[in-house]
Every structure is written in structure tokens, then in C-alpha cells.
Amino acid sequence: MISSKVAFVFIWAVSATVLGAPQQKPQGKEVPIISQESDIQPDGSFKWSFEGGDGTKAEASGQPKQIDKETPVVIQGSASWTDDQGGQHQLTYVADENGYQPQSPDIPVAPEIPAAIQRALEYNAAHPEQDGEK
Known part of the structure; x- marks a missing residue:
């Protein structure tokens, strides 16, 4: 039963994305x-890929995983595009189970924490009994 739900949700999400995209001239x-592949299995696993003539490519695959x-x-x-x-x-x-984890050189990286602030954070973590005292 879960595999049909997963397939439905996946197909619904892809359809909603495509149909919800702004229509432009x-x-x-x-x-x-150039190529397009879509394979959804009864167990919920799937494989999908797409390549456009402009070099745009996308692919995804998934498989069920027992977690608790x-x-x-x-x-x-x-x-890629x-x-x-x-x-x-x-x-x-x-x-x-750890959430969405993207990796790309285009994703901004936070600056390093200045050394003095890092030391203060480490001190506070090592001395929780002093929090809130006056």
C-alpha cells in the first residue's frame, strides 16, 4: 500500500511543479x-532523468528505506544547467531521514565565526551553571 502512495505523491509533486510553473512566452x-526516462516500481523505488538540447540535465532516483x-x-x-x-x-x-541535503558551489557559505566569539561560545557551553546568574 505504501508504494502506491509514494508513487502517487511523487507523480503529484512532479505534476504540480510542472503545472504550477509560470507560463511565459x-x-x-x-x-x-534529447532524452527522458521515468521508471516507477511497485515497491516505491524509481528512477527519472531528463536532458534538454541546451545541455540542461536532471536526474533522480529513490528507494524505500526502513527507518524505525x-x-x-x-x-x-x-x-546541471x-x-x-x-x-x-x-x-x-x-x-x-536527515532532511534535504543539497550541495552546490552556488549555495552561499556563512562566514567563519570570529575567534573571540567562538571562545565565548565554548566557555558558555562548558559552564552552563553560570547562565542566567547575576
Whole structure:
């Protein structure tokens, strides 16, 4: 029963994404689909891929994984594309019991914590009994 629910949710999510995308007039020529694959198995596992004539690529695969009393589908995937200025972009991700975990050079990285603040944080963590005292 869970595999049909997973397949339904996956198909619904993809359909909602496609149908919910803003409809725009094409700027320039149409981009042909070079390849497209979609395979959904009864156990809930799936494999999906797409490649456009402009070099855009996306793929994802998933398989059920027993976690405690639940059996969610663990997903891994990637996408790559070229922006309007010619910049190359790539994204890889995993979605599992630890949440959505994207990796890309395009994702901003927080600056390092200054050394003095890091020392203060470590001191506070080592001395919790002093929190709130006056």
C-alpha cells in the first residue's frame, strides 16, 4: 500500500511543479528534449532523468528505506544547467531521514565565526551553571 502512495505523491509533486510553473512566452527557439526516462516500481523505488538540447540535465532516483516503523523513499539526484550569461551550475542532493541535503558551489557559505566569539561560545557551553546568574 505504501508504494502506491509514494508513487502517487511523487507523480503529484512532479505534476504540480510542472503545472504550477509560470507560463511565459518562449524567448528564442524551443529547446528539444534529447532524452527522458521515468521508471516507477511497485515497491516505491524509481528512477527519472531528463536532458534538454541546451545541455540542461536532471536526474533522480529513490528507494524505500526502513527507518524505525516507517519506510520513506530515500532520494538522491542532480541537476546541471547553463544560465543566460553562460555560467555553468550544478546541484546534487540527498533527501533522507536527515532532511534535504543539497550541495552546490552556488549555495552561499556563512562566514567563519570570529575567534573571540567562538571562545565565548565554548566557555558558555562548558559552564552552563553560570547562565542566567547575576
